[in-house]
Amino acid sequence: MGKQFQKQVRALSKTLLSFLILVLFIFGGLYYWANYTPQSDIVEIPLEETADDYDKVENGVHVATGFIDDKGMEATIQNCTACHSAKLVTQNxxxxxxxxxxxxxxxETQNLWDLGANEELILTYLSKNYAPTDKGRRQNLEDIEWYELK
Structure with missing residues (x-):
């Protein structure tokens, strides 16, 4: 009885496994087709960016990148944003x-090229405009009209 029982368990296991694979295949196909978008329905919206817009500076900030407008900004944009977002610089x-x-x-690790003569200009720009700041504790709130929550 032991061997016969083991054969039946194996047969049942194979049947259940086949059934589960079939169910996964069916639901996977249904999911795929439910989320399918034909390529002809996708419409590309052209960007309306001009060279004039890219060089625009408002309130001392380069609009396209968020960099502070100062000597060395152009070299920093050219060398930093070729590989990553300007936000990676401005948030630091x-x-x-x-x-x-x-x-x-x-x-050493990310294949950044030798900056050559621009390195000194970029370092001066970054250390001047993106230097550490002492934030400390916020100022006390004054002239506040307090109320009770009910």
Whole structure:
């Protein structure tokens, strides 16, 4: 009885496995077709960006990238945004040594090219405009009309 029972269990296991594979295949196909979008329905919307818009600076900030308008901005845009978003730069704050170490790390591990004469200009720009800031504690709130929540 033991061998016969084992054969039946194996047969049942194979049947259940086949059934599960069939169910997954059916539901996968249904999911695919439910979310299918024919290529002819996709319409490309052209960007209306001109060279004039790209160079636009408002309130001391380069509109297209968010970089602070200052000497060295163009070189920084050309060398940094070729590989990553400008936001990756503008969200960081580092000393000159920190920016230098970051550039060296990118050159060693991320295939950043030698910046040559632009390196000094870029480091000066970044360390001036994206230096660490002392935030400290926020200022006390004054002249506030408080109310009770009910």
């Amino acid at each position: 704050r580092m000393s000159r040594e920190g920016w230098k170490a970051t550039i060296e790390w990118m050159q």
